[in-house]
Amino acid sequence: MNWQFSRRHWLVGLSLFAGLVVLSSCRQGQESLTVSAAADLTEAFGEIGQRFTAETGIVVSFNFGSTGQLARQIEQGAPVDLFAAANLGFVEDLERKGWLLPETRRLYGLGRIVIWTRNGGEPKIERLEDLRQPWVKRIAIANPEHAPYGMAAREAIESAGLLAELSPRLVPAENVRQALHYGETGNVEAAIVALSLCRPGVGRWVLVPAELHRPLDQALAVVTRTRHREAALHFADFVMSPTGRSILGRYGFLPPGR
Secondary structure, three states, X not given: OHHHHHHHHHHHHHHHHHHHHHHHHHHHHOOEEXXXXXXXXXXXXXXXXXXXXHHHOOEEEEEEEOHHHHHHHHHOOOOOOEEEOOOHHHHHHHHHOOOEOHHHOEEEEEEOEEEEEOOOOOOOOOOHHHHHOOOOOOEEEEOOOOOHHHHHHHHHHHHOOOHHHHHHHEEEEOOHHHHHHHHHXXXXXXXXXXXXXOEOOEOEEEEOOXXXXXXXXXXXXXXXXXXXXXXXXXXXXXXXXXXXXXXXXXXXXXXXXX
């Protein structure tokens, strides 16, 4: 009995080990993609990536950051398969330099900026001019040197004739997601950030008029040196599909050209 009992346990253990080997082999053979995406896409692409993997079995790893810094990484040879920028200009620049495949470029959405403040007792911000109030001592924006949403924030402030007055209060962040974090943690009284990052019940926000800054036409393209071109194109198609567009729309992105 003892021998049979031990033998039965040995067979069960062997079966479990064999299953783990097969599972490990499947995972090692599973195709994967690396997507460098603008920080304003953190929430939307996180959801799109999950849906894409569930439907295709292709695992997507995201590298979120400011568009300018991500573009620089690609120029330095970073192992990236697809680039999703917060504006068209950076994509066109990388195309001219040969880093992106021009025929794969797609406009996937139009971004919007908002003025974000915490829920609280201070007077509600309704427009850019309200940022002149004395209680608004610091205003976070993404660094306009390399972040399209920061560029748009600065353009809007300048168009409203407020740059000279508000410039001393501006606090640059590495990217738009960090700018929002500054607001959420109370390090600043207000932040000009992407609508796509705003969550219901967390803070309050108001849209900045689109005519005050250049359009945030957001584009993506496949990186020339990718070893997963077909999978990258598949992901781009998924972003542009009804499912992808529906998700983008829920996060505040308008269809291209709107």
